Amino acid sequence: MTTPVATVGPDTPAKKIAQVLDARHIHALPVLDEQRNVVGVVSEADLLHKITYADLTDADTDGWTRLFSRRSGAKAKSRASVARELMTVPAVTALPDTTVVEAAQRMERYGVKCLPVVDGVGELLGIVTRKDIVGVLLRPDQQIHHEILHDVLGRALHLDAADLAVEVTDGVVTLRGQLDRLTQTTVAVGLAKRVDGVVGVKNELTYLTDDTVYAGL
Numbered sequence: 669m670t671t672p673v674a675t676v677g678p679d680t681p682a683k684k685i686a687q688v689l690d691a692r693h694i695h696a697l698p699v700l701d702e703q704r705n706v707v708g709v710v711s712e713a714d715l716l717h718k719i720t721y722a723d724l725t726d727a728d729t730d731g732w733t734r735l736f737s738r739r740s741g742a743k744a745k746s747r748a749s750v751a752r753e754l755m756t757v758p759a760v761t762a763l764p765d766t767t768v769v770e771a772a773q774r775m776e777r778y779g780v781k782c783l784p785v786v787d788g789v790g791e792l793l794g795i796v797t798r799k800d801i802v803g804v805l806l807r808p809d810q811q812i813h814h815e816i817l818h819d820v821l822g823r824a825l826h827l828d829a830a831d832l833a834v835e836v837t838d839g840v841v842t843l844r845g846q847l848d849r850l851t852q853t854t855v856a857v858g859l860a861k862r863v864d865g866v867v868g869v870k871n872e873l874t875y876l877t878d879d880t881v882y883a884g885l
Contacts, residue, residue, distance in 0.1 A: 669794035678752035705790040708755030807865030809836040839867035849879040
């Protein structure tokens with residue numbers, strides 16, 4: 669994620685929002701309350717409604733609203749003057765442990781270009797943009813391989829790397845080898861998925877004991 673983050677308050681005027689977006693060369697701004705909690709996001713698209721409807725009468729906008737029925741709030745936003753009236757709510761956010769793939773999926777699902785990163789109570793920590801995600805996905809396979817083999821399997825799980833094989837091709841990780849327990853394979857795959865630059869994990873690990881039976885899982 670990117671820090672620090674340019675933000676605005678609920679009462680920030682529309683013109684000031686446009687100036688910040690232009691000066692920072694960004695597409696959207698988190699809107700924060702006094703506790704720095706994210707209460708919404710105001711974007712270029714939100715400001716565009718002011719231009720789209722600027723010279724239309726009520727009769728005209730009724731017709732335009734039907735044409736743009738998917739954006740039922742567009743007419744109201746055209747008359748907005750401050751962030752609280754322009755912003756999109758609720759804000760689509762991410763948590764610090766959200767994976768790159770999960771972040772990309774959320775952006776695609778909700779049609780947004782950035783995700784404010786918040787803690788458990790909604791306080792802003794940073795922001796993830798499409799550019800950030802593309803940058804992570806460009807991480808070399810060799811770096812991903814080293815982190816999974818040494819940091820994930822070796823240091824985090826205390827597994828003998830000599831008994832395992834890790835292959836990385838275009839960000840897709842393949843794990844092979846035999847572990848003692850099924851839960852070890854599950855944890856290994858889960859941690860591998862969270863390594864920056866990983867776009868998918870193929871689990872070809874085997875195990876000697878299904879310890880989930882005894883754990884009642």
